[in-house]
Amino acid sequence: MMGMILVTEDDPRIVKVLVRLFTAEGYEVKSAGTGKEGLELFEASTPDAVVLDLMLPGMSGREVCKAMKMSRPEVPVIVLSAISEVADKVLLLELGADDYVTKPFSPRELLARVQAAIRRTRRAVSRPAAGFGDVQIDFACMKATRAGKPITLTAHEFKLLRFFLENPERVLSRDELLNEVWGYNAYPSTRTVDNQILKLRQKLEENPANPIHFCTVYGAGYRFVHATQE
């Protein structure tokens, strides 16, 4: 048995397509026609992934997504939506969605993304958290702790932090950060970057005035280093 996928979608034709798609690949499928029903099924069972339509009768898909992530954040949620609904990818991050596919979608793409999400979380579960210094970070659950105490980070801060962790040692210019973290269609001033760095330092550095991990490289940008090595 490959696993179980929970489909929450009101259009019966799409449900039919999805059921055939996933069962053909060896997955078990449970389907719900409303957000309420989807949430109940989510709580009552242990899906390996959720395919969720954002447009649902009754309860908004966004609410459903948030509720699911609140309950068990490690279960990947792939959002299904019209293009206009995901113009802002940051929104999806705030919802906690792991990936999204726009309608009209290619069944093959959806399948690929669902499988990729399942692989990712399996990997994440086995190696639960990244970290540096006395900071521990769990991106799957969007949780962070410093010296054992929980730290609250916003969606943007997580995204920025992740990019730093993925590119240690390298000097990242403000433009590069704006493009990769804020997105290509957003053009805030470069001061915004400094501000977010400030936030990260205040929350994650032992001594924010003398940053050890989030270092500034004058005239170039910022650099993340795991620890002080002499």
Place this chain on the structure above:
Amino acid sequence: MMGMILVTEDDPRIVKVLVRLFTAEGYEVKSAGTGKEGLELFEASTPDAVVLDLMLPGMSGREVCKAMKMSRPEVPVIVLSAISEVADKVLLLELGADDYVTKPFSPRELLARVQAAIRRTRRAVSRPAAGFGDVQIDFACMKATRAGKPITLTAHEFKLLRFFLENPERVLSRDELLNEVWGYNAYPSTRTVDNQILKLRQKLEENPANPIHFCTVYGAGYRFVHATQE
């Protein structure tokens, strides 16, 4: 030298815009009006990135993309297309395209995506640390060491150093250095160059008074040599 970008696009107006966009950023641009021509240019030269229109006369842009990826997959391809053409994103992945921008596109976004793609491939392929004598330099991290000890260099010094490393043995006049390193819009006095050379010598030469690598050519400029050969 920033690199070369191959533009394959049949609309001359767009070509003109792209040429201006990339040359303004310091890239060299080669352009092809048809898919066949683009492929030939791709094979005959070594572009750092390709901007490819999907709608081309003669040969389909998809075929071109596939052929390029078959030949040298490490060269990033950024696809330019109308929205309807990329409704199916999985297609782009099958083609092997690295990224895409939909028409009508924002020049700034395209530039950002191309640069990001180039950075990614550079990161993935290799980052051979340059060096000379007992000096090791990592430009991506903006770190340098001499005899194992870390040396702090400013952003400007790195830029100058890189230009020297890219043009070894050649005599570089002060004017050339000012244009290439300081930029075409800055006109400091030529004494500024001497000063920066002094800094490089003090930081990187074993004996700053008798420079081995950063040699002055009286009445002409400076020359960089990797090592002393007897």
Place this chain on the structure above:
DNA sequence: ATTGAGTTGTCACAGGATTGTCACTTGATT
């Protein structure tokens, strides 16, 4: 060899550019 004009090495300092930090506005969400 000597001389002198032109060129370069070196230093210190002022001005400018970059960044840290805070307070405020705006817009979204509750």
Place this chain on the structure above:
DNA sequence: AATCAAGTGACAATCCTGTGACAACTCAAT
């Protein structure tokens, strides 16, 4: 309403760059 995150602008602190002065040097003509 109230709260929160994000972006912007202002100010101060900090660092760097460019400039000028003078000494040392190079080269060529005498």
